[in-house]
Amino acid sequence: MRISLPTLHVRPSAQAVPLAAGNLKACLPEKQQPQTVLVNLFPEQSIEEMCATILAETPDLVAFSLYLWNRQQVSELCHLLRQKRPGIKLVAGGPEASADAVNVLKEAGLDGIICGEGEEVFSELVATMTKGNNCDHIPGFLSAAHSSATASAAVCSDLEKLPSPWLTGTLTLEPGCGVLWEVARGCRFNCAFCYDAKGHQGVRPLPVERLRSELQLFTEKQVGQVWILDSTFNAPAERGKQLLRMLLEYAPQIHYHLEAKADFLDSETAALLGQLSCSVQIGLQSAQADVLKPLHRNLDRKQMQRALQMLSEYSVTYGLDLIYGLPGDTHQGFCSSLDFALQLQPNQVDIFPLAVLPGTELHQKKSAFGLHADNRPPYLITANSSYSPEELEKTAKLATATDIFYNRGRAVGFFLQLCETFSLSPVELLQTFTDWLQEQQQLSPEQKTDAELWQSGDILCLQQQFIAQLLNKKKLAKLQPLAEDLLNYHFCCAELILAENCRPATKVPANKQLLKQKWLLNPAVKIQHFNYELEELEAFGGDPLPRLFRKLAESANYGIFLQQNGELIAEGLQDEFARLLLRADGNTQTADLLRGFPREEGVELLGFAVAQGILLSVN
Template identity: 55%
Template sequence: MQIIIATLHVRASDQAVSLAAGCLKSSLPLNTQRNTTLIDLFPEQTSASICSQLLELNPTIIAFPLYVWNREQILHICTLLRQKKPELFLIAGGPEASADSHKVIQEGSLDGVMRGEGEVSFAELIHRLSTGASPAGIAGFLSTTADNAATPDPTVCPDLSALTSPWLSGQLPLQRNCGVLWEVARGCQFNCAFCYDAKGHQGVRPFPVARLKKELQLFTQQQVSQVWVLDSTFNAPPGRGKQLLQLLIEQAPQIHFHIEAKVDFLDLETIELLSQLNCSVQIGLQSATPQVLKPLNRNFSPQQMERRLEQMSLAGITFGLDLIYGLPGDDHSGFETSLDFALRQQPNQVDVFPLAVLPGTELFEQQEKLGILSENHPPYLIQANTTYSKKDLQKSHALATATDIFYNRGRAVGFFLPLCQALKSSPSAFLQSFSQWLNNHNIVAADCWSAEAILPLQQQFAAQQLQTHKLSKLQHLVTDLINFHFLCAETLLTDDCLADKHMARKNWKKFSWRLNPAVRVQSFHFALEDLEAVGAEPLERANHHLSPNPEVAIFLRQQGEVIIESLDDNFAQILLRARTENTLDHFVTEIDPQLAEELLDFAVSQGILLPVQSTSR
């Protein structure tokens, strides 16, 4: 019996990890695991090609984790599989299968679905199928052959310590610098009306500390670069969160952790622990209007959030905020207020989502009562409600897009608020103007835009705004600030600057050279130390007391550390010329020969200059 567990990911990325599939395979007996294959699939593949890929393995059983992003394509694939090989046993699990079981079976021509946590039930199902026994009565399994049977409750694994780790068992491979999705607990103690996380669970159930410790040791040994902690509120209750942070600090201080937190439980002790960790923290704000959040089973204190986020900033912790537009009782004006609140906290990013009315949630069950209109198919997006018109949703969508482009992907956190203050504009009004500016210039926003592609748009729009507000005197300072913060962010995310250790000095002149792509060289109107200090005072005041002092700076990373330094005129001349491939002799024209040799020796030894290709002589 050949078993396939196939995962269709959102996209190829460090987060494209088949965790659910790995957990299911790990739950099987060893002899069954040998006949079980995990397959990674991606949206750019056609359903027909995926179908052929799966059938080439001659499977007996195929299981699919089903999520909002892959439901429609997976169920279409299942229909094709059923047509090509009717005897296949097809099953699905995951949130979509648990929340919308009967429709999923019908749409995908499935033999059944697993509802809830599937390890124990899946292992039992495979055992019965391999022995020819009926799957009827398996906890959480809804079968198409069970006539008039009641829909089973979603299962909850009674003892997480009895589950085999997919990481420790080797079912999910680890490579150097890879990303990891890491479960530290299951369940959620909250019951937000728009969220499915708490459904079918019994509060928060942590995995054993001994298992977590072994997994962290493995991640460290295999040189994992980043870990996404799968816990919707790691710090609830606070004691568990502190214990987890201490474990991360002790076992894996070099790994970058992505963590979700609830601000209510971010006390000073937790913030101090976070400051010792290489991490970024995402916080679900959703709305800054308490009256909107209260009916959704969420509490919000603006003063408490401002205080805690300020403490996190002072502690040097990178954090982001989540917002949702389209919530019942909210409108576009309310969303603007929430966005202004969020951006004034100076988060590293603000992730903005339209409301998704997910099957199985309280909002889904009460949407008629609440006057909610939403899509009846994935991704179940809001279309309107009694307070949020379709026109308002379009406005909010445009504002959310502008926020993502200018603020998030444009790396604008370091200069955004001072620029808004100089223009006497609220953050939301500034971003609305940017959205309109894009439209006026027929610039269509694209998800593939890089920060480098966005940079000239920021420069052009800022210049237009300064001119409109009769603040052109700030142009050089704003240009410098935008460039400076862009380069700081890009350098932090780039590779280390490494030298070519195999290049003998006697061969240098046989090659053309260029600036290392991991190195940035930028001309500024003001001194670097002055630009680093701007931000604590209004731009007009800073511009008044700063004197123009043109200089060239270098940005690079070595051994994980970001290095930003001003260059003397001679070294600046060499590196500016090295932006274009050429010979070393060309780079040092009009420079004293002895000094030129010293500077070239340094640039090559540090990897600032790299050889490109052999030249004819």
């Protein structure tokens, strides 16, 4: 039997890993493996193109992983596949299929749905189909012939028996790639809006020996970053510490993305995180305890503040999640939550409208919770008894402005400083920016509502315009050069973290050869002009702007920002040397680069810049 396992990803990215499909293939008998292919699809492809890609492998069975973001396209794709190949067998699994099995069966015209964890069910399904036997009574499988029935969510009986898609080579690894890494299944919590527990509350860790072997493989294959698939890796706290110690022992060089619960963070966990290259995401959702309580969540604000303070003390990068439209919440209540979150200085705050997901308590009790939401994916809230459509729209604009100014604008380093300067709360500053953004005639409606359309450099210009206007309005125009410097400094530092390594040259040409070539400033290097001394900005930049203005004297200078051998470098530059580097555009003759320098000094500076990898030859 020829099998195709397509995955329609959200977008091309390091996270576009067909893990579910890889798990299914890894569990099939060895003789079936060569006849089973993984297919990666992306939303920008047409349905016809996706269909042709799948059918090119002439599959007898196609099994889709169905998620919130791909349900509609996969349904259309299934109908086209059926039209092109009437005898083909089509099944689906995944959270969307498990939570809404009967409706998915009907709308996609499938032969069946795999409910719950799919490895064992799929393996049995393939074996039964290969023998030509009836599949209707396989536990965890809901066939089209019995669509009026219900299928209990399957749970793998023994995680130790599941083969690893990484260790078996089912999923390949390339240097610098990203990995979705399962360390456990299930969730010990039962939040009313979440489907993570998937019908079987409780956490089942994967075998430690398997995890160690996978980490060793990731190190061997030079994996760049790993997303740890565990909705609360640190619950209970000791389990989280054991995992962190394993990461530090076997693969400390990889960057990790983790999800944590603040309630279980302690100083030992924070210290371990501080030794790793990692980012931690924490689901705050709301800072209103009365809103959270009916959703089976609690919040101790002081405990949350202490936990995040510990992360800050160990220089751990962390972000917070917020949801608007929760039952019992209002726009004002959300603003209070956003104020609380931003006062904690997260590196990022991700804001989502409530999705009333099938299979969750909120979906089952929509009427009781007073919820109105779309019946189609992504099931977004349209109103609730305390949150009108007009208020939701107002919140959505604030969320977009927050994403643009704070997240994509890399504002964490100076945001509260601006709030203090203008005597505004975080939300008041962002609401002012929201109103200003809506008034900008040169921006398209899409730019005002879609943060993903913005590049970081464009946002920097937007921030500078907004702050300059606000300073003028507050009669603080004298602070503008200083504010401009702070924005530029934090922007360059953020770019530096994401920049490629500036590699020193392996060999520097002789002086005569240096003078015959053309040079280009390494794209990984940033040269920035400042109105104040860079060293003083670094030393005192956290002070309130008025105090900083009184403390520092204007002194125009340049700074250079680069990453070299894992070290982040931000240093002041002599003006002449900075101008030399800025003239290196790949077309300028060397003689013009060295204009104004005595020959010997100019050649020495040029040689230094080439040796450090700051200038690259274009000849």
